[in-house]
Amino acid sequence: MDENVIKVENLVKYFDGRCVLDGINLNVPRGCIYGLLGRNGSGKTTIIRILLGLEPPTRGQTFLLDTASTELSPKLHGRIGYVAEGHNLIQNYRVGRLIKLCKDLSLQWNDEFFDHLIETFRLPTDRRVKELSIGMRAQLNLALAMAIDPELLILDDPTLGLDTVARRRFLELAIELIQQQGRTILFCSHILGDVERIADKIGILAAGKLVVDCPLEELKERVKKLRIIFPESAPANLHLTEIINQQIQGREMVITVANWNKQKQTVLDTFKPSSCTEIPMSLEDIFIECTKPNPEYIES
């Protein structure tokens, strides 16, 4: 059995002649929490929809739990929990009816855990789904996805519409779920603080390409932002590879470099800078740098 629960091989997707995904390769090992990041329209939801077999790819292949996405059986679907962006629920159903339908169509249903979630979220089962607030719909969708004790949980911007308390509660639940061995989570979000809190591995999509694919800690180690002061005006070109971003202002140069190492330090030293200080970067800073035009790849 493959150790990768999610496999994406050379995935290409065009929408009306526009390339949304351009040769994506991605692996998510068992037990990993993978945070997939990207700006609006970068193709995160498209990858997830292709993975779940809801959307056909233009080229390439995707696999979930060792099976091609186009051939996922109901049995395999029963092992995957999914929270869709915008909380794709049947709007005119009463909450109770939707719960019963999902329960009837599931292979396994953890009543105890589900009831606990419904109680925690204080979801009214007698109201129609369309009468719920966005936050309540998000909670309902999450509870439905969690109730099946999924082996793989795919969350497409699950905290969208949740208030701070509900978001924190959701993250705690996600962590609780992860602690049960062997669970894998693919997690898309615009709230980078959430991703930073729970993700083991990060992927960043920009311009249809996966420009970052490595563990979070490694990413923070490898991407460096440096403020360099030169005795005279800063050189236009440092002859360094993998420069993600570069700004020059008189004697000062601020660069963001991927895969910083001793060789790059030596190259920099040949320019005899007066000082070189590292600017600490959060995941949000790295994300902003990486999603600027023409970033280079940071893959593990």
Add this chain to the structure above:
Amino acid sequence: MFALIKREIQDHIAYFIGAAVFSVVFIIISFSLISRYDHRKPPVFSIGFGVPAATIVIFGICAMGATQMYLDRTRKISALLSTLAVSRNQILLAKIITGILAILILFVPLTIAAGILLRLFTPPVPMFTGMVLEISVVVFLMAFACYCIGLQTGWNSSPVTPSLGALFLTCILIPLILIKGFGVHIAVILVLFIVASLIRTWHTFMKTSL
């Protein structure tokens, strides 16, 4: 599968009630017309009653198929269901079974009533039993063909192709029924149309983005 069929029936319960009510009304009117039937007068009222009734049935059945698919598409019901332990094949099959059930609710009582009427008002000739069966099969197939057209119309954003298909079928069937009556040849054409239509619906439903 049973949960899917149950969901379809609950969502389209109006069609089931409509079919049952129509069936009862049709039987009552038929009994009253036949009991007062005078073979010296032309059956103007019967024709005047039969044509609108057939039109309502055709449009009603077609509308059911179209509603099932249209609501599914716009409310993204299949998109949710197919992320549960259900395949697209099962979702479509549940819809079709529900459609067949609605058609049966409409026609089974009518067929039984027709059998009783023939026994009451015609001499006991075995020919009539076969005739009722043949007409019932053809009428059921016609209704199912209408339902298939509805399924296609509801899923496509452009209903031109299914409408052309319906028009083509009508152009072939009406002259055939008028010339040769209800029989195996009509049933064969209908079965072919239904198979082609279902394959097309299945193909579209399986390949499309949900």
